[in-house]
Amino acid sequence: MKDAGFIFGSYAATLGSILVFAWVTLRRAKKSSSQVSDSDKTWL
Amino acid sequence: MSRLINSKSATGTQATRVLGLLAIVVMLWVVVSGLVFTPQDVVQGESVRIMYVHVPSAWIAYLAFILTAVASASWLIGKKHSMGFDRFAGASAEVGVMFMAITLLTGSLWGRLTWGEFWQWDPRLTTTAFLFVTYLGYLAVRRLDGSAEQRARRSAIMALLAVLEIPLVHFSVVIWRSLHQGATVLNPSGDVKLDDLMLFTLFSGVVGFTLVFFWLVLHRQRTMLLVDVVNSRGLDAAIADRRAEAGN
Numbered sequence: 001m002k003d004a005g006f007i008f009g010s011y012a013a014t015l016g017s018i019l020v021f022a023w024v025t026l027r028r029a030k031k032s033s034s035q036v037s038d039s040d041k042t043w044l
Numbered sequence: 045m046s047r048l049i050n051s052k053s054a055t056g057t058q059a060t061r062v063l064g065l066l067a068i069v070v071m072l073w074v075v076v077s078g079l080v081f082t083p084q085d086v087v088q089g090e091s092v093r094i095m096y097v098h099v100p101s102a103w104i105a106y107l108a109f110i111l112t113a114v115a116s117a118s119w120l121i122g123k124k125h126s127m128g129f130d131r132f133a134g135a136s137a138e139v140g141v142m143f144m145a146i147t148l149l150t151g152s153l154w155g156r157l158t159w160g161e162f163w164q165w166d167p168r169l170t171t172t173a174f175l176f177v178t179y180l181g182y183l184a185v186r187r188l189d190g191s192a193e194q195r196a197r198r199s200a201i202m203a204l205l206a207v208l209e210i211p212l213v214h215f216s217v218v219i220w221r222s223l224h225q226g227a228t229v230l231n232p233s234g235d236v237k238l239d240d241l242m243l244f245t246l247f248s249g250v251v252g253f254t255l256v257f258f259w260l261v262l263h264r265q266r267t268m269l270l271v272d273v274v275n276s277r278g279l280d281a282a283i284a285d286r287r288a289e290a291g292n
């Protein structure tokens with residue numbers, strides 16, 4: 001494939017950004033969740 | 045599969061896990077179809093494959109910023125000033141900024157292949173960069189000192205002003221002479237000049253990115269609620285300590 005580096009790079013940047021954001025979000029959630037009782041977690 | 049859906053996590057529910065799995069399936073399809081199944085473009089050749097991530101990320105960033113404005117207006121107008129609206133606005137803006145960053149990054153790579161340059165001070169690129177910086181400012185305003193209500197009021201007003209940039213970005217290719225191509229799908233004539241599979245993959249990208257957006261926003265706003273609970277308890281404890289000291 002011509003220009004494969006740019007094309008694969010754009011997909012890698014997209015998926016990588018989403019995965020890093022998701023990972024950071026879930027880590028923050030886990031950290032905060034341990035300090036709060038289940039009664040405050042309205043979604044449970 | 046059922047064990048994964050029913051497993052416990054901090055901000056997850058069965059619904060978010062189903063949403064997440066759907067997002068993964070659709071995104072996998074977009075990657076495979078975008079890189080393998082879809083044909084080359086007559087004019088742009090292989091570089092058109094970047095469109096399947098670039099265009100949906102731009103649309104979802106717009107969606108995120110519009111939802112931020114709607115939630116902000118709901119907070120301002122609502123009699124109860126529900127903090128749920130404020131948290132949704134903040135979460136949506138954060139995810140929107142991430143999608144806008146993806147738009148700029150993938151657009152820059154596509155621009156290098158199409159125009160020979162990573163960046164041009166073109167009306168579309170410049171207004172998009174300005175929109176990105178504006179929402180970085182919005183996120184900075186949310187971190188300013190003050191009560192939760194002050195944070196919500198300041199950021200709601202800013203969100204309602206910032207969203208006015210979106211029509212400017214979208215129509216910049218019409219208003220000014222631009223290197224950036226005009227709207228292929230959302231054009232006024234409604235004449236979409238795209239191969240069926242290319243169009244299907246592009247819309248799959250929009251669906252996949254939308255699922256990812258809502259999955260991220262749900263988790264992020266729930267995390268914000270947890271942080272608010274922790275902070276308010278810390279404040280309550282500090283006030284109680286101060287009262288106890290004053291009593292002695």
